Amino acid sequence: MDLSMNLPNPLDLLIAPAYAQAAPQGPSLMSTLAFPVILLLIMYFLMIRPQMKRAKEHKAMIEALSVGDEVITNGGIAGTVRAIGDSFINVEISSGVEVRVQKGAVGNVLPKGTLKSA
Template sequence: MFISSAFAQTTSATPGGPDLLMQALPFVVMFGLLYFIMIRPQMKRQKEHRAMIEALAKGDEIATAGGLLGKVTKLGDSYIGLEVAGGVEVQVQRSAVVQVLPKGTIK
């Protein structure tokens, strides 16, 4: 017919041998880099943020994600009372706290 003879390609490697390892190696290296560049630092930041939120106490001066600066007056499980100016108190979620400021920052 059209093809006079067909030749099959032979491989000397056994299935699951070095060829499989060499094919999987780039994926393992990429996952390792992804873990150390993106996942691990994010987990570290989350752990530090959680510790900061748990350590809040009355009288701490904080900054929120919305840009409010104030002094903590009440502490609840998921909300805190925040005095922002002249006795005005608002409630914000604990997770909205971005930073605990040094004492005396807000005057």
């Protein structure tokens, strides 16, 4: 006579026995791809699109530069444009003192008369 078949296992009181279950269904392909696509759209509208817009505005500002415009460079130098080349401009920062900077280094174009009032 085999008594081990009828007696419960003492570990069953401490640890619940695991029983086989049906395999769960995974998420559909559509819901799996929807999350990354939504994330990319959010990144595009919050990061990439505004950056492209600022770059386009900066390029238009640089193309519209003319002699006599008052500018501030990205380095903080304020002056008046005296000469414009293909990729460089001459900025007069004081009477008789000119600095040559790249066009891309122009941060802002100031309204006329700003530097004289400062």
